[in-house]
Amino acid sequence: MTSKHKRPLPKRDLSLIDPYQQGKSVLENTVKPIKLSSNESSYGPSPRAIEAYRSVENALFRYPDGAQHELRQAIAEIHNLDIDKIICGCGSDELLGLLIRAYAGEADELLLTENHFIMCPIYARPQGITIVLAPEDNYRINVDSILRMVSDKTRMVIIANPNPPTGVWITGREIKQLHDKLPGDILLIIDAAYAEYVADDDYDAGFGLVDEFENVVVTRTFSKIYGLAGLRIGWAYCPDHVIDTLQRVRSPFNTTSAALAAAAAAVRDVEYIKSIREKNTSSLKKISSSLTAAGLRVVPGVANFYLASFAGVEGKTASGAAKYLESKGIIPRPVNSSTDDALRITVGNDAENDAVITALTEYMSNRDG
Numbered sequence: 001m002t003s004k005h006k007r008p009l010p011k012r013d014l015s016l017i018d019p020y021q022q023g024k025s026v027l028e029n030t031v032k033p034i035k036l037s038s039n040e041s042s043y044g045p046s047p048r049a050i051e052a053y054r055s056v057e058n059a060l061f062r063y064p065d066g067a068q069h070e071l072r073q074a075i076a077e078i079h080n081l082d083i084d085k086i087i088c089g090c091g092s093d094e095l096l097g098l099l100i101r102a103y104a105g106e107a108d109e110l111l112l113t114e115n116h117f118i119m120c121p122i123y124a125r126p127q128g129i130t131i132v133l134a135p136e137d138n139y140r141i142n143v144d145s146i147l148r149m150v151s152d153k154t155r156m157v158i159i160a161n162p163n164p165p166t167g168v169w170i171t172g173r174e175i176k177q178l179h180d181k182l183p184g185d186i187l188l189i190i191d192a193a194y195a196e197y198v199a200d201d202d203y204d205a206g207f208g209l210v211d212e213f214e215n216v217v218v219t220r221t222f223s224k225i226y227g228l229a230g231l232r233i234g235w236a237y238c239p240d241h242v243i244d245t246l247q248r249v250r251s252p253f254n255t256t257s258a259a260l261a262a263a264a265a266a267v268r269d270v271e272y273i274k275s276i277r278e279k280n281t282s283s284l285k286k287i288s289s290s291l292t293a294a295g296l297r298v299v300p301g302v303a304n305f306y307l308a309s310f311a312g313v314e315g316k317t318a319s320g321a322a323k324y325l326e327s328k329g330i331i332p333r334p335v336n337s338s339t340d341d342a343l344r345i346t347v348g349n350d351a352e353n354d355a356v357i358t359a360l361t362e363y364m365s366n367r368d369g
């Protein structure tokens with residue numbers, strides 16, 4: 001029997017899930033705003049990546065290489081990794097989603113830290129997975145606090161290192177301590193989307209743990225330092241049995257020919273990436289000292305964004321600052337809407353950063369907030 005009043009319902013109440021909010025990109029009355037809301041690279045990709053992207057135009061009628069061979073080969077060579085442990089995805093978020101769906105289900109727990117990548121709960125909730133959050137120490141991941149939250153229902157721990165919204169990171173030693181104390185049947189995923197920005201010897205993205213153990217995965221992206229966010233391409237380094245699982249559940253052509261070609265050229269242009277990292281580091285230094293001088297607190301991170309905090313500054317709020325920045329054609333990303341005390345702002349090019357410094361300095365010295 002059919003009824004006109006019936007309609008199909010999703011398997012659980014998905015209306016309870018807040019959809020992902022993309023960083024704003026349009027401003028009324030501003031033709032070309034300075035978009036600093038999504039941690040994209042203002043420098044764009046390597047010219048070699050653009051050339052490689054164009055080189056596939058005559059083959060667009062063909063399916064891409066489902067085995068992703070050229071890109072996996074380039075990643076393996078540059079990072080000195082086992083090619084058979086590499087898999088590429090439509091952004092690293094696709095791979096995180098596949099991993100969550102493959103390794104956790106109804107009544108299982110996914111353990112994240114307080115400031116996590118927002119797509120993780122969005123992927124987990126429709127599966128009936130419970131999200132557990134481990135507190136951080138002033139935006140820094142705390143290994144003991146994660147270990148305290150592990151229960152017999154925990155199937156997976158995901159940490160972002162460096163971690164938005166500050167770009168603060170934990171050392172390879174700390175990650176090892178975390179791994180040492182996790183039961184072997186819990187999958188530890190290290191989301192290293194901003195790894196290329198870190199130049200410190202104590203940082204370790206975690207590839208060695210993947211080679212040594214059966215329960216560690218590292219995810220990486222071409223959306224950030226490589227400047228290829230629009231092509232949607234990321235990758236993961238996984239133990240063989242995890243690769244085997246992901247190969248069974250991914251779509252056969254999840255990465256386009258244009259993305260595969262551009263990313264392979266991008267990863268081989270090591271000098272270009274080094275130059276972007278150096279520019280980013282010196283921009284962060286200048287931004288941090290200028291905004292601190294203006295009376296703001298900048299949480300010291302290393303990635304291509306920073307957290308500007310207005311906490312404790314009388315009469316100043318994140319929403320007030322965002323409004324002022326937007327009036328100058330600049331789009332930041334508000335965080336912590338309940339406390340209204342911080343903005344996450346992407347590091348831009350020199351002119352963009354100067355515009356932010358000028359606007360925030362004006363906002364801070366402005367008497368009426």
Ligand SMILES: Cc1ncc(COP(=O)(O)O)c(C=O)c1O
Binds near residue numbers: 160164221222223234
């Ligand atoms: C911490 C973190 N992980 C993963 C991603 C996903 O990146 P993509 O899907 O573009 O590879 C992002 C994107 O902003 C991120 O901030």
